Amino acid sequence: MPPTQRHATLADVAARAGVSPSTVSRAMRGLPTVSPEVRARVEQAARELNFAVSRQAASLVTGRTGVVAALVPTLDSWFMGSALSSLGPLLRASGREMNVYVLPDLAERASFFERLPARRNADALLVFGFDLTQEETARLDELEMPVIYVSQHTEGRPSVYVDDVAGGCKATRHLLHLGHRRIAFAHVASSHGFHFSSRERLLGYRQALAEAGIPFDDELVITIASDDRRSVLEGVGRLLALREPPTAVFAEHDEPALSLVSTLRKARVAVPERMSVIGFDDHRMAEWADLSTIAQSPADMGRIAGELALELIESDGAERDARDGGEDGGRSRHIVLPTLLIPRGTTAPPPAPEDE
Numbered sequence: 001m002p003p004t005q006r007h008a009t010l011a012d013v014a015a016r017a018g019v020s021p022s023t024v025s026r027a028m029r030g031l032p033t034v035s036p037e038v039r040a041r042v043e044q045a046a047r048e049l050n051f052a053v054s055r056q057a058a059s060l061v062t063g064r065t066g067v068v069a070a071l072v073p074t075l076d077s078w079f080m081g082s083a084l085s086s087l088g089p090l091l092r093a094s095g096r097e098m099n100v101y102v103l104p105d106l107a108e109r110a111s112f113f114e115r116l117p118a119r120r121n122a123d124a125l126l127v128f129g130f131d132l133t134q135e136e137t138a139r140l141d142e143l144e145m146p147v148i149y150v151s152q153h154t155e156g157r158p159s160v161y162v163d164d165v166a167g168g169c170k171a172t173r174h175l176l177h178l179g180h181r182r183i184a185f186a187h188v189a190s191s192h193g194f195h196f197s198s199r200e201r202l203l204g205y206r207q208a209l210a211e212a213g214i215p216f217d218d219e220l221v222i223t224i225a226s227d228d229r230r231s232v233l234e235g236v237g238r239l240l241a242l243r244e245p246p247t248a249v250f251a252e253h254d255e256p257a258l259s260l261v262s263t264l265r266k267a268r269v270a271v272p273e274r275m276s277v278i279g280f281d282d283h284r285m286a287e288w289a290d291l292s293t294i295a296q297s298p299a300d301m302g303r304i305a306g307e308l309a310l311e312l313i314e315s316d317g318a319e320r321d322a323r324d325g326g327e328d329g330g331r332s333r334h335i336v337l338p339t340l341l342i343p344r345g346t347t348a349p350p351p352a353p354e355d356e
Contacts, residue, residue, distance in 0.1 A: 012051070013049055013051050016045035023038065027039045027042040027043070028046070066095065067096060067097045067099050068097075068310075068313075069124070071103065072084075072101070073130060074104055079298045082297075086306075090310075099118075116142070118143065122145065124309040124312060125147045127150060129152055130152070137157075145313075146158065149161075150301060150305045158312065160301055160335045161337070162336065162338070167204060167294045168205045168207075169205075170294055171278050171293075171341070172209060174343060176209075176214075178276065178347060178348065178349045179349045180246075180276065180350050182246040182247050183205075183209070183249070183250060184222060185220060185252070186235065187202065187223045188253055189223050197252070201280060220239070222238055224259070229259075232259045232260060233263060235260075240267070246275070247275060249276070249278075250280075251278070253283075255279075255285075257279030257293070261277050264277070272346050277346045278292040279291055281293060281296060282295030282342055287344075290346060291344055293342050295341075296339050301337060304335055
């Protein structure tokens, strides 16, 4: 039976075009290692044979699944939505699919790291914002694929992130330059694993205070949950009950910063006239609420992490070479994205002493 009377295979296209099946696979995926002349022959043969690319068949030839996996602690966040929304189209444009593993609690997390389901189901794994244990990081090192850490700096492994320490310094320096000397820091309690950024932003806050010769005061550090009104009320109450209340608050994310602004105003504490508030992220709500903030771009982070994953996938075993003592293969590559101070209407100079 001639090939045109049954489903054409990769081998059929290869025979028609006079090339190997692996060359057909590379041409079909648009890889630059195939010359324009050979690509044209392959495409012509595929059209003549009515050939449709089978992901399973391509996987048998290339050893790849055509899937990039993302490991996330939650989908219920602006950051994750923005990052994945830019990652998905990038992968589709490269002919790949995205598989998302969500680990919302400790049970799901333990199950994932025990089974490592991504091992056989993806060509690369993007790990978003987890504060991983040494044992969990070691388990991911066992995966025979590139693992890219996103929104976190992981030593010796490819990472895409912002400099949270520098961002924390920028936020605190903005308040210092306005004349504030009693500046609080609002830490956000989270069950989703974003503790890395929290520690780094607190460190930036402390560094900026030290630069200004202001001693760190742990009474000015409060812990709140932005989705728990009671905890925000209690945090604001703690600050207002101090013998010398702060005149400004740096919240490590925009959402709790917005909650603080609302709570302060309801308590008849004018923002920014009596209390300045600055956040971190440039969440889409920040502009609407006129919130001063430190801007980062999770969309850029997701896209650039995806580009790095595709680069490492196509590096023809560089990750395995690195583990065997060869070239680094990109395993220690770090891409640091910028942050930007966005001053808006929630920050101003502190009240004059006679007005207090």
